[in-house]
Amino acid sequence: MDHLKIKKRQTWQLFSKRDFVDLMKYKDLLITLVKRDVNVVYKQSVIGFGWAVLKPLVQMVIFTFLFTYIATVEMDSSTVPFAIFNFVALVPFTYFSSALTASTSSLISNESFITKVYFPRVIIPIVPIIAKLVDFGIAMLVLGAMLFYYYYTVPGSIEINYNILYLPFLIILLVAFSLGISLWFSALAIQYRDLNQIVNFLAQFLMYAAPIVWPFSRFGYIADNIEKWCGMKGISGTIETIYSFFPLAGIIEGFRVSLIGGSAYSKMPTELIINGSISTLIILIFGLYFFRSKESIFADVA
Amino acid sequence: MENESIIKVTGLSKRYRIGLKEELHDSLASSITSFLKSPFKSFKNLRRLANTSDESEDVFYALKDINFEVKKGEVLGIVGMNGAGKSTLLKVLSRITEPTFGEIEIKGRVASLLEVGTGFHPDLTGRENIFLNGTLLGMSKKEIISKMEEIIEFSGVRKFIDTPVKRYSSGMRVRLAFSVAAHLDPEILIIDEVLAVGDYEFQNKCMGKMQDAASNGKTVLFVSHNLAAVKQLCTRAILLKNGEKIAEGSVDDIIDKYKSVNKLGIETVGKKIFSPSDDVDFELLELGLYNSEGKNSYNFEYIEEIKIEVIFKILKSKPNYYIYLSVVDQSESTIFVTSDEDLIDGYLCGTLKPSNHKYNLWIPSKILKPGRYAITINCCNMFYPNVKQYPSVIHFEIIDSKTSRGIKSLYRPDQIVAPEIKWEFQGK
Numbered sequence: 127m128d129h130l131k132i133k134k135r136q137t138w139q140l141f142s143k144r145d146f147v148d149l150m151k152y153k154d155l156l157i158t159l160v161k162r163d164v165n166v167v168y169k170q171s172v173i174g175f176g177w178a179v180l181k182p183l184v185q186m187v188i189f190t191f192l193f194t195y196i197a198t199v200e201m202d203s204s205t206v207p208f209a210i211f212n213f214v215a216l217v218p219f220t221y222f223s224s225a226l227t228a229s230t231s232s233l234i235s236n237e238s239f240i241t242k243v244y245f246p247r248v249i250i251p252i253v254p255i256i257a258k259l260v261d262f263g264i265a266m267l268v269l270g271a272m273l274f275y276y277y278y279t280v281p282g283s284i285e286i287n288y289n290i291l292y293l294p295f296l297i298i299l300l301v302a303f304s305l306g307i308s309l310w311f312s313a314l315a316i317q318y319r320d321l322n323q324i325v326n327f328l329a330q331f332l333m334y335a336a337p338i339v340w341p342f343s344r345f346g347y348i349a350d351n352i353e354k355w356c357g358m359k360g361i362s363g364t365i366e367t368i369y370s371f372f373p374l375a376g377i378i379e380g381f382r383v384s385l386i387g388g389s390a391y392s393k394m395p396t397e398l399i400i401n402g403s404i405s406t407l408i409i410l411i412f413g414l415y416f417f418r419s420k421e422s423i424f425a426d427v428a
Numbered sequence: 429m430e431n432e433s434i435i436k437v438t439g440l441s442k443r444y445r446i447g448l449k450e451e452l453h454d455s456l457a458s459s460i461t462s463f464l465k466s467p468f469k470s471f472k473n474l475r476r477l478a479n480t481s482d483e484s485e486d487v488f489y490a491l492k493d494i495n496f497e498v499k500k501g502e503v504l505g506i507v508g509m510n511g512a513g514k515s516t517l518l519k520v521l522s523r524i525t526e527p528t529f530g531e532i533e534i535k536g537r538v539a540s541l542l543e544v545g546t547g548f549h550p551d552l553t554g555r556e557n558i559f560l561n562g563t564l565l566g567m568s569k570k571e572i573i574s575k576m577e578e579i580i581e582f583s584g585v586r587k588f589i590d591t592p593v594k595r596y597s598s599g600m601r602v603r604l605a606f607s608v609a610a611h612l613d614p615e616i617l618i619i620d621e622v623l624a625v626g627d628y629e630f631q632n633k634c635m636g637k638m639q640d641a642a643s644n645g646k647t648v649l650f651v652s653h654n655l656a657a658v659k660q661l662c663t664r665a666i667l668l669k670n671g672e673k674i675a676e677g678s679v680d681d682i683i684d685k686y687k688s689v690n691k692l693g694i695e696t697v698g699k700k701i702f703s704p705s706d707d708v709d710f711e712l713l714e715l716g717l718y719n720s721e722g723k724n725s726y727n728f729e730y731i732e733e734i735k736i737e738v739i740f741k742i743l744k745s746k747p748n749y750y751i752y753l754s755v756v757d758q759s760e761s762t763i764f765v766t767s768d769e770d771l772i773d774g775y776l777c778g779t780l781k782p783s784n785h786k787y788n789l790w791i792p793s794k795i796l797k798p799g800r801y802a803i804t805i806n807c808c809n810m811f812y813p814n815v816k817q818y819p820s821v822i823h824f825e826i827i828d829s830k831t832s833r834g835i836k837s838l839y840r841p842d843q844i845v846a847p848e849i850k851w852e853f854q855g856k
C-alpha cells in the first residue's frame with residue numbers, strides 16, 4: 127500500500143526516490159497533455175499542419191529575398207543556394223523559439239491545475255517541448271523535400287554523406303537546450319508576468335545571434351569587428367571561445383554539415399558541439415534544481 | 429487492521445506571506461528597477477521569500493500546529509468559519525502546497541476533489557476530457573479505459589460524450605468531472621465544498637457516492653458549511669478557528685461548539701453599540717440580536733425566531749420620524765424591508781419625547797435560508813429623508829443543523845428565501 131510522508135522539502139534534498147516513482151506514475155498525464163496540445167492546435171486551424179511549416183518557410187523566403195537581392199552575405203560556397211542554407215537553420219531554430227515561448231507561459235496557462243490538483247509540476251513545461259516536436263517533424267519533412275529538389279535541380283549543391291549520422295544527437299541536444307532554458311523561464315514566469323514579452327524579444331535577438339542568416343565561418347570576421355568597436359586588443363579570441371559555448375551555434379552548424387554536406391560543409395564542428403553540450407548540460411541540471419526549488423511556492427503565488 | 433490510523437498529522441503549520449505579496453514584484457522590469465533603487469531592501473525581500481524565519485510582520489499562519497489522526501473507515505468532518513484554514517488543510521493533505529512545519533503520514537491512495545471541473549479543456553470532447561481529468565488525478569490510461577463505460581454512465585451525459593466540452597452546460601461539466609473523480613477508487617477521499625455546486629439530482633448523487641464510499645470502508649475527509657450534510661455523513665469532526673484546531677470530537681459536539689465559537693468572534697458579537705453625537709436629532713444607540721433562549725447571538729437556526737432590539741435616541745422631537753430596517757444577503761440584494769409603521773399607522777417616533785427608547789422586533793423563523801445576512805437601518809424623517817443611515821451595521825448567519833431540508837436540496841443557490849409552506853394532501 128502507498129505510504130507517504132509529507133513535510134517541507136529541505137533545500138539540499140531536491141530529488142528523492144519518491145519523485146521518480148511519482149513521475150513514472152504520471153507518465154500517462156504527460157502523454158495526454160501532449161496529445162491535448164497537439165490536438166487543440168490542429169483541430170482549430172483551417173490549414174492544420176500547414177502552420178508548422180508556414181512560419182519558417184515565410185521567414186526563409188523573406189531572408190532569401192533580403193540577403194540575395196538587397197544585402198549580400200558572403201557565403202561559404204557559391205554552390206549552396208541561400209534558401210537551403212537558411213532553411214536548414216530555421217527549422218531547428220523555429221522549434222527552439224516556439225517551444226521556449228510555449229513552455230515559458232505553460233505554468234501560467236495551467237494555473238488552475240496547479241492550485242487544485244497535485245501532480246509533478248515539471249510535467250507542465252515539458253509538455254510543449256514534446257508537443258512542438260510534431261511541428262518540427264513536419265518542418266523536417268518539408269526540408270527533406272527541399273533537399274531533394276536542390277539535389278536534382280542544382281547539381282553539386284547537396285552532397286549528403288556519413289555526417290548525417292550526427293543528426294539524432296544534434297536533435298537531442300536541441301531538445302535538451304530548449305528544455306533547460308524553458309525550466310528557468312517557466313519557473314520565473316509564474317512570478318514575473320512580463321517575462322513572456324522578454325522571451326519574445328530574446329527569441330528575436332537569438333535569431334540574429336545564431337548563425338542563421340550568416341555563415342558561421344564569418345564569425346572570426348565579426349569577432350574582429352567587435353574587438354575594433356570596443357577598442358580592446360586581443361579580445362576577439364576570447365569572444366570566439368565564449369561564443370563556442372552557445373549551443374545553438376553548434377546545433378545549427380551541425381545541421382548544415384549533416385544535411386547539406388559537400389565541400390563547404392565537410393567537417394563536423396565537433397568543438398562547437400562539445401562546448402555547446404557542456405553548457406546545455408549545465409543549464410539543464412541547474413534549471414532542474416531551480417525549478418524544483420521554486421516549485422513549492424507555485425501554488426501559493428499563482 | 430481496523431484501528432490503524434490511516435492519516436496522521438503532527439505539528440502541521442502552513443505559513444503564507446501576505447504583506448510581501450504586494451511588494452513581490454509581478455513584473456521583472458519593476459523588480460529590476462526596485463533592485464537598482466534600493467538593492468539592500470530587495471535583497472532582503474528575496475532572502476525572506478526563501479527563508480523560513482518569521483520575524484517579519486507580513487507572515488500569516490493559515491494553519492498553526494495542527495495535530496490529529498484519522499482511522500481507517502472514518503468520515504471526518506472539518507468545520508470552521510470562512511478563512512479558518514479548512515481548504516488550506518486539505519491542500520496540504522493533497523500535496524498541492526507544502527507544509528511549513530510538521531509532518532503528515534498517509535497510508536493509501538488519495539483522491540482529492542477541491543474544485544469540481546478543474547482540468548477540463550473546452551475544445552476537447554467529453555471522452556478526451558475524461559482522459560485528461562483522469563490522468564490529472566493520477567489514474568493510468570489502462571485504468572481509465574477499463575472504467576470509461578461506468579464513468580459515462582454515471583455522468584448521465586452519454587449523448588454528448590463526443591461533443592466538445594465547450595458546448596456543455598456548466599451542470600453537465602460538473603457531472604462529468606465528479607463522475608471521473610468518483611471512479612478513482614481511492615482509499616482516502618478528500619472533499620471540499622462540492623455540494624455547493626450542481627443541481628438537485630447531482631447533489632443527491634454526490635451525497636450518495638460519498639455515503640457509499642464511507643460504508644465501503646473508505647476514509648473520507650469532508651469540508652462543508654452545510655452542517656446538515658456534515659451531520660449526516662460524518663462520524664467525527666474537528667473544528668478550526670483562525671488556523672488552529674480548537675476542538676475535536678463527535679459531530680454533534682463540534683457543531684454546537686462551532687455555533688458558540690462564532691459568538692465570540694469580534695465582528696460577530698450580535699450586538700453593536702454606537703457612540704451618539706450631539707448634533708444629530710435622531711440616531712441609534714444599540715442594536716442587538718437575540719436567539720430563542722434570549723441570549724445575544726450571531727447565528728441562528730433556520731427554525732429559530734430572531735429577536736432584534738433597537739435602542740435609539742431622540743434629541744429633538746419632530747413629527748415625522750420613523751425607522752426602517754432591511755435585511756440584505758451576501759450579494760447585497762435586499763431580502764425584505766420592515767419599518768415601525770408596521771406598529772401603528774403614522775409615525776410613532778414622532779410622538780416620543782426626547783429620550784432613549786427601544787423597539788423589539790422579531791424576524792419569523794423558517795423564512796431565511798442558511799447563509800450570511802446583514803442588517804441595514806435607516807433613521808428617517810418624512811421630509812428630510814435619511815437623517816442617519818447605518819448600512820450593514822450588523823451581520824448574522826442562519827444555519828440549519830436541525831432539519832433535513834439541506835439534504836433534500838431545499839436550499840438551492842438560486843433561491844432567495846426558504847419559507848416553510850403549508851402542504852396538504854387530499855386523496856386516497
Ligand SMILES: Nc1ncnc2c1ncn2[C@@H]1O[C@H](COP(=O)(O)OP(=O)(O)OP(=O)(O)O)[C@@H](O)[C@H]1O
Nearest residue numbers: 426444445446490509510511512513514515516517
Ligand atoms: N496563497 C495564499 N496566499 C496568502 N494567503 C492565503 C493563500 N491561500 C489562503 N490564504 C489565507 O489563508 C486563510 C485560510 O484560507 P482557507 O482557504 O484555508 O479558508 P477556508 O477555511 O477554506 O475558508 P472558506 O470557508 O471560505 O472556504 C485565509 O485567511 C486566506 O486568506
Ligand SMILES: [Mg+2]
Nearest residue numbers: 514515516620
Ligand atoms: Mg475553503
